[in-house]
Amino acid sequence: MSAESKLNKYYGIGSVSASLKHFLLGKGFKIVSSLAILVMLARYLDKDEYAAYISFQAIIIILGLLSSLGIQAVLFRYIPELRSNGNNRAMYRLLSYGVTLRAVAIFVAVLIALAAGHLISGIFNLQGWEWLLSIYLFVGMTNQIVLSISQSLESLLWQKEAQYSLAFGSFARFVLLLGLVVFFDVTLLKAILIEGIAELLALSLLIIWGKKRWKDDEHHDEGDLGWLRENKSRVVKYGTWGFLMNQTNVLYGSAPNRLLTAHYLGPVELGILGFADTLTNLARRFMPTRLLIGFIRPVFMAKYSASGDINQLVTMSNMIYRLNLLILIVPIAILFISGPAIFDWITAGKYPQAGLL
Numbered sequence: 001m002s003a004e005s006k007l008n009k010y011y012g013i014g015s016v017s018a019s020l021k022h023f024l025l026g027k028g029f030k031i032v033s034s035l036a037i038l039v040m041l042a043r044y045l046d047k048d049e050y051a052a053y054i055s056f057q058a059i060i061i062i063l064g065l066l067s068s069l070g071i072q073a074v075l076f077r078y079i080p081e082l083r084s085n086g087n088n089r090a091m092y093r094l095l096s097y098g099v100t101l102r103a104v105a106i107f108v109a110v111l112i113a114l115a116a117g118h119l120i121s122g123i124f125n126l127q128g129w130e131w132l133l134s135i136y137l138f139v140g141m142t143n144q145i146v147l148s149i150s151q152s153l154e155s156l157l158w159q160k161e162a163q164y165s166l167a168f169g170s171f172a173r174f175v176l177l178l179g180l181v182v183f184f185d186v187t188l189l190k191a192i193l194i195e196g197i198a199e200l201l202a203l204s205l206l207i208i209w210g211k212k213r214w215k216d217d218e219h220h221d222e223g224d225l226g227w228l229r230e231n232k233s234r235v236v237k238y239g240t241w242g243f244l245m246n247q248t249n250v251l252y253g254s255a256p257n258r259l260l261t262a263h264y265l266g267p268v269e270l271g272i273l274g275f276a277d278t279l280t281n282l283a284r285r286f287m288p289t290r291l292l293i294g295f296i297r298p299v300f301m302a303k304y305s306a307s308g309d310i311n312q313l314v315t316m317s318n319m320i321y322r323l324n325l326l327i328l329i330v331p332i333a334i335l336f337i338s339g340p341a342i343f344d345w346i347t348a349g350k351y352p353q354a355g356l357l
Contacts, residue, residue, distance in 0.1 A: 026163020
């Protein structure tokens with residue numbers, strides 16, 4: 001089979017079209033459920049609890065960045081290349097090694113955070129929440145592993161397995177949280193336990209469906225494992241640059257802003273920032289570039305690996321960039337005119353100032 005035939009087999013129009021419906025259905029449901037979960041947590045958690053939750057999320061994001069080791073960057077870069085070249089044996093080996101190493105790295109980071117729990121709580125004004133932070137660290141660790149596996153499956157255009165696993169987990173979290181709102185009191189402990197159940201469900205489905213897809217791939221033994229040995233220095237170099245790039249987010253971005261607010265300001269201000277920041281991150285995730293990244297990134301990598309034509313990728317990037325700018329105009333206009341009133345309504349009067357942020 002020629003190089004072009006292999007590229008079209010795995011990353012051509014047919015492959016993209018076949019997985020598009022699963023992608024849109026899964027992502028669409030994730031948008032709705034994520035927004036509903038965000039609003040319920042902001043409305044029904046006490047301000048102190050919501051502020052603590054915002055800090056917990058920021059801490060796990062920072063731990064994820066510090067323990068990334070460039071692993072996900074390597075998987076994003078070389079899974080499509082190996083797949084498009086038909087070297088499935090090396091690709092699957094890289095995938096299994098990468099995901100396992102990612103899980104070990106975040107687990108070690110969580111253990112270090114647990115040992116430094118008293119220090120972390122003191123710096124970020126989480127006194128009295130240390131016990132709950134210990135629980136959430138493992139929930140966040142599971143989320144990081146789920147994210148790694150799902151994004152890796154997206155790089156194979158296995159959208160059905162990736163998106164439906166996340167969608168089922170999100171649906172379970174939404175239903176359980178809604179039941180909590182209707183029939184019981186909402187507390188941070190209960191909300192975190194529900195989140196943990198949802199993450200474990202998503203992780204289980206990803207492993208089960210991913211393994212089944214691997215077994216059903218009649219070409220999974222084709223290729224040469226020698227590629228991994230011959231390209232070791234290349235892979236390590238790329239991963240190192242990816243890791244260094246990730247570290248720039250440790251001091252700049254969503255998580256550092258939350259932790260700075262937690263250190264210097266009170267829970268009310270942290271809640272306002274946290275709600276605005278979470279909603280902004282949610283909107284960013286579902287902008288066209290980020291929403292379609294599961295298609296864009298692997299296709300970009302596969303096409304470049306096959307042709308080396310950077311101009312083709314530049315043209316595609318420019319088009320996507322312009323589309324993002326056009327879409328942003330509408331929500332910015334709405335927030336500028338009615339942001340505080342909208343946020344006052346959806347947060348039951350707790351965080352109207354988030355509309356300005």
